[in-house]
Amino acid sequence: MSTQNPSTTSSDAARRVVLLGSTGSIGTQGLEVIAAAPDRFEVVALAAGANVHLLARQTIAFAPEAVGVATASETQVRAALAAAAAEAGVPTPEPQIVTGPDAAELIAAWPTADTVLNGMTGSIGLRPTLAALRAGHRLALANKESLIVGGALVKAAAAPGQIVPVDSEHSALAQALAGGRAEEVSRLVVTASGGPFRGATAERLRQVTPAQALAHPTWDMGRVVTTNSASLVNKALEVIEAHLLFDVPLDRIDVVVHPQSVVHSMVEFVDGSTLAQVSPPDMRLPIALGLGWPDRVPGAVPGCDWTQATQWTFEPLNEQVFGAVSLAKAACAASDTHMAVFNAANEEAVDAFHDGRIRFDQIVETVRDVVEDYDPAVVLLSAGQAPGELTVEAVLAAESWARETVRSRW
Numbered sequence: 001m002s003t004q005n006p007s008t009t010s011s012d013a014a015r016r017v018v019l020l021g022s023t024g025s026i027g028t029q030g031l032e033v034i035a036a037a038p039d040r041f042e043v044v045a046l047a048a049g050a051n052v053h054l055l056a057r058q059t060i061a062f063a064p065e066a067v068g069v070a071t072a073s074e075t076q077v078r079a080a081l082a083a084a085a086a087e088a089g090v091p092t093p094e095p096q097i098v099t100g101p102d103a104a105e106l107i108a109a110w111p112t113a114d115t116v117l118n119g120m121t122g123s124i125g126l127r128p129t130l131a132a133l134r135a136g137h138r139l140a141l142a143n144k145e146s147l148i149v150g151g152a153l154v155k156a157a158a159a160p161g162q163i164v165p166v167d168s169e170h171s172a173l174a175q176a177l178a179g180g181r182a183e184e185v186s187r188l189v190v191t192a193s194g195g196p197f198r199g200a201t202a203e204r205l206r207q208v209t210p211a212q213a214l215a216h217p218t219w220d221m222g223r224v225v226t227t228n229s230a231s232l233v234n235k236a237l238e239v240i241e242a243h244l245l246f247d248v249p250l251d252r253i254d255v256v257v258h259p260q261s262v263v264h265s266m267v268e269f270v271d272g273s274t275l276a277q278v279s280p281p282d283m284r285l286p287i288a289l290g291l292g293w294p295d296r297v298p299g300a301v302p303g304c305d306w307t308q309a310t311q312w313t314f315e316p317l318n319e320q321v322f323g324a325v326s327l328a329k330a331a332c333a334a335s336d337t338h339m340a341v342f343n344a345a346n347e348e349a350v351d352a353f354h355d356g357r358i359r360f361d362q363i364v365e366t367v368r369d370v371v372e373d374y375d376p377a378v379v380l381l382s383a384g385q386a387p388g389e390l391t392v393e394a395v396l397a398a399e400s401w402a403r404e405t406v407r408s409r410w
Ligand SMILES: NC(=O)C1=CN([C@@H]2O[C@H](COP(=O)(O)OP(=O)(O)OC[C@H]3O[C@@H](n4cnc5c(N)ncnc54)[C@H](OP(=O)(O)O)[C@@H]3O)[C@@H](O)[C@H]2O)C=CC1
Pocket: 020, 021, 022, 023, 024, 025, 026, 027, 047, 048, 049, 050, 051, 052, 069, 070, 101, 104, 118, 119, 120, 121, 122, 124, 142, 143, 144, 145, 166, 167, 168, 219, 220, 221, 222, 223, 224, 225, 283
């Protein structure tokens, strides 16, 4: 077994940061971290999906060299910049503007940057992740989907230590892994809050409404990851993410339910010692560490209050009711494109649930059915891809088969 932890090279120069998904939960918290540590971080470019009004306000506050937006025109971006500048009483900024579906990929490789925070949602982050790595930038990775669907492709594009995990559990694992040598690691233990339906029966999951699924008990996050937390698909993705990041076999990665979300994950070593990373549930800590790695950012978040009585509890995951984790482990072992199918089917099913087309419990049921029906030899060959050769095109062909399969069903 080996573990690939982020590089330990430190630097005094301010990090020149690109934020992909700057208008989302991770992106806005990333900008808070940067605003609080202007000696350490400088924004050089921002990319968003559609929210040009927030992007324009961010541009006024952080003066990036470039902004990218996927689904607005340059005229719309310029109009938003002019309106935001008028509102703030400042001159209209004139960053370079990139628009269209490839905007995030171009911004990810921005030549004057050295660090990219990928805070986009979904496997649409794959090309930007690859672009950041190929440009030689450090990648602070919140967009777990790009690593999971790209798998070996993303790993091959990354130099040792180039990817720094931002996902709270993987940031915790990276920190705890520093406590021993790779060959001394026995198991990784990924904690799960259990989501809003912890302890629920299968029958209860049939009744879940979108509002209930979005009421996460401990974290305030975007729609997709919050829904995934409720279905435990997020934990399924995170087990595969840990396997890919740290090269630990799937049978040595466990999930334990910890409803307080204070112990963010643990590493058990061969001598029976377990190291845990502990902090209040606040993403600004793993974001700051991801941007500044290996240096810690002083005051990134308030630490635990040890003057107050508190209790942390741990319980096993009920895999009979929440089958996503074992389903993902089997999919990951089946072929190098099965997780692309798993993730794409889930993204489609989450949309179908929020649109009222399927029940909550049908999300994981749909993923299971699509993964079971997937035959890479048939799907990839019919898309002109050679099974066994992992390329971006093969990943996209597997995904588009999965998306079509879900759409034709619901
Ligand atoms: N939020 C959290 O606390 C955590 C999130 N993560 C992971 O981080 C990622 C982001 O999650 P979160 O911030 O919650 O999600 P949000 O839905 O809050 O934000 C998603 C961001 O992606 C942007 N986006 C969408 N499409 C594009 C595109 N084509 N090009 C560029 N940007 C695009 C959106 O822009 P716009 O709004 O303008 O359309 C938005 O800024 C996910 O992979 C999630 O699993 C992991 C751990 C914790």
